Amino acid sequence: MSTDVSADRIPIKLRAEALEQLLVERGLVDPNVMDSFIKTYEKDVGPLNGAKVVAKAWTDPEFKARLLENGTTAVAELGFKGPQGEHIVVVENTDTVHNVVVCTLCSCYPWPLLGLPPTWYKDPAYRARVVKEPRTVLAEMGLTLPESTEVTVWDSSSEVRFFVLPQRPAASEGMSEEELVAIVSRDAMVGVAVVGA
Numbered sequence: 001m002s003t004d005v006s007a008d009r010i011p012i013k014l015r016a017e018a019l020e021q022l023l024v025e026r027g028l029v030d031p032n033v034m035d036s037f038i039k040t041y042e043k044d045v046g047p048l049n050g051a052k053v054v055a056k057a058w059t060d061p062e063f064k065a066r067l068l069e070n071g072t073t074a075v076a077e078l079g080f081k082g083p084q085g086e087h088i089v090v091v092e093n094t095d096t097v098h099n100v101v102v103c104t105l106c107s108c109y110p111w112p113l114l115g116l117p118p119t120w121y122k123d124p125a126y127r128a129r130v131v132k133e134p135r136t137v138l139a140e141m142g143l144t145l146p147e148s149t150e151v152t153v154w155d156s157s158s159e160v161r162f163f164v165l166p167q168r169p170a171a172s173e174g175m176s177e178e179e180l181v182a183i184v185s186r187d188a189m190v191g192v193a194v195v196g197a
């Protein structure tokens with residue numbers, strides 16, 4: 001009797017645990033360091049950093065220019081940097097272009113700005129389909145875009161982490177930077193939603 005042990009039949013959680021165990025056994029990884037690292041990005045760093053970047057870009061045209069020119073150095077001005085944030089490229093939504101981000105290979109994501117990626121971002125279906133049929137996927141996620149809007153999909157990788165600068169809603173005119181931070185959602189900064197005021 002043959003037993004099928006091909007890796008794709010083993011649940012990913014078990015595979016990750018086996019890999020972790022191996023790395024720990026060989027002394028390549030300290031489990032305490034790994035746990036504290038994950039905890040930091042799960043609990044302490046979240047989408048709030050990204051929302052602060054967006055609110056500043058909406059209220060400070062010079063910062064916005066620097067942000068679009070070099071995302072990494074501009075967000076570092078606000079103190080946001082670290083692992084998975086070394087090469088941040090910011091793409092701006094406009095009346096005519098809507099940007100959406102994916103990592104087709106795995107789950108590359110700008111950690112210092114958004115924390116850890118949500119489950120749907122890591123889902124093979126999202127990763128495969130948003131490239132081929134972005135409008136359909138976005139509509140399924142609750143965002144229906146006008147036909148006249150061009151949809152651009154950006155594939156993040158270990159080299160480049162894309163970040164969407166959403167459009168500022170007209171109704172937010174007069175809001176303070178602090179108030180603006182509160183209306184910017186994580187999903188809008190990945191491009192699967194827009195910001196409503």
Ligand code: FE
Nearest residue numbers: 103106107108
């Ligand atoms: Fe990835």
